Amino acid sequence: MKKIALFGGSGGLGTKLTPLLEKKYNVIKLSSKDIDVRDLEALKLFFGKNDIDIVINMSGYNFDNFLHKLDGESEIQDMLDINIKGNINILSCCLPKMRARQYGRIILFSSVLAKKVVLGTSLYSGSKAFIDNLVKTSSAENIGRGITCNSLQLGYFDGGMCHRLPEKYVEPIKQSIGLKRWGTVEELFNTLDFLINVEYITGQNINISGGLQ
Numbered sequence: 001m002k003k004i005a006l007f008g009g010s011g012g013l014g015t016k017l018t019p020l021l022e023k024k025y026n027v028i029k030l031s032s033k034d035i036d037v038r039d040l041e042a043l044k045l046f047f048g049k050n051d052i053d054i055v056i057n058m059s060g061y062n063f064d065n066f067l068h069k070l071d072g073e074s075e076i077q078d079m080l081d082i083n084i085k086g087n088i089n090i091l092s093c094c095l096p097k098m099r100a101r102q103y104g105r106i107i108l109f110s111s112v113l114a115k116k117v118v119l120g121t122s123l124y125s126g127s128k129a130f131i132d133n134l135v136k137t138s139s140a141e142n143i144g145r146g147i148t149c150n151s152l153q154l155g156y157f158d159g160g161m162c163h164r165l166p167e168k169y170v171e172p173i174k175q176s177i178g179l180k181r182w183g184t185v186e187e188l189f190n191t192l193d194f195l196i197n198v199e200y201i202t203g204q205n206i207n208i209s210g211g212l213q
């Protein structure tokens with residue numbers, strides 16, 4: 001059984017996804033208490049101890065505010081540290097061993113907001129756009145070593161951050177989705193499973209949003 005390190009496995013989506021992944025893979029589910037993605041030394045130790053075939057990074061932080069209202073909040077630092085540096089830390093720690101073992105699958109969690117303009121989401125959307133670019137370079141650097149690296153641009157899924165939307169936005173958002181519903185965790189699992197089992201897709205940002213406009 002291939003071994004997955006599932007960062008963000010304790011979140012709303014990760015908790016629902018884990019049992020589906022566990023049917024086919026050996027899953028190490030990680031919360032921020034197990035490993036904080038800001039902690040480079042902890043990540044080095046983890047990847048040193050474990051032979052990981054597949055890295056899925058669902059860890060993420062969200063904070064919305066208008067740019068003109070931002071005032072040096074610690075949330076800005078958290079966004080940079082968790083959503084940007086966290087992904088860099090994970091890649092820099094998992095890649096050396098994957099390169100040596102000539103195999104790896106890396107899937108990072110982005111968002112449709114990397115491309116779509118929604119007021120108040122500049123920090124979050126910028127951090128997700130960074131992830132979308134990161135997988136392109138990472139893919140090019142590691143394509144000759146059996147490693148693929150892609151990001152998933154999620155629309156609105158049934159769990160986690162989506163469940164924390166203020167009630168007044170729920171129906172208008174659903175109506176803006178072609179399929180008029182949240183994505184399911186089964187659909188997320190099928191996409192991940194597909195990406196894990198295909199070598200010919202790498203460096204891509206895969207939009208999974210039910211036809212969101």
Ligand SMILES: NC(=O)c1ccc[n+]([C@@H]2O[C@H](COP(=O)([O-])OP(=O)(O)OC[C@H]3O[C@@H](n4cnc5c(N)ncnc54)[C@H](OP(=O)(O)O)[C@@H]3O)[C@@H](O)[C@H]2O)c1
Nearest residue numbers: 008010011012013031032036037059060154157160161162
């Ligand atoms: N839900 C959606 O509809 C949706 C839409 C678009 C994109 N996404 C993306 O999908 C991913 C999962 O979303 P979700 O809705 O499940 O989010 P969530 O419920 O907020 O869960 C966030 C996860 O990130 C972990 N985390 C936060 N800070 C961390 C840190 N410093 N180190 C390690 N782990 C940390 C949390 O761990 P703890 O449990 O220990 O706090 C938790 O497991 C995120 O990247 C999100 O941006 C989700």
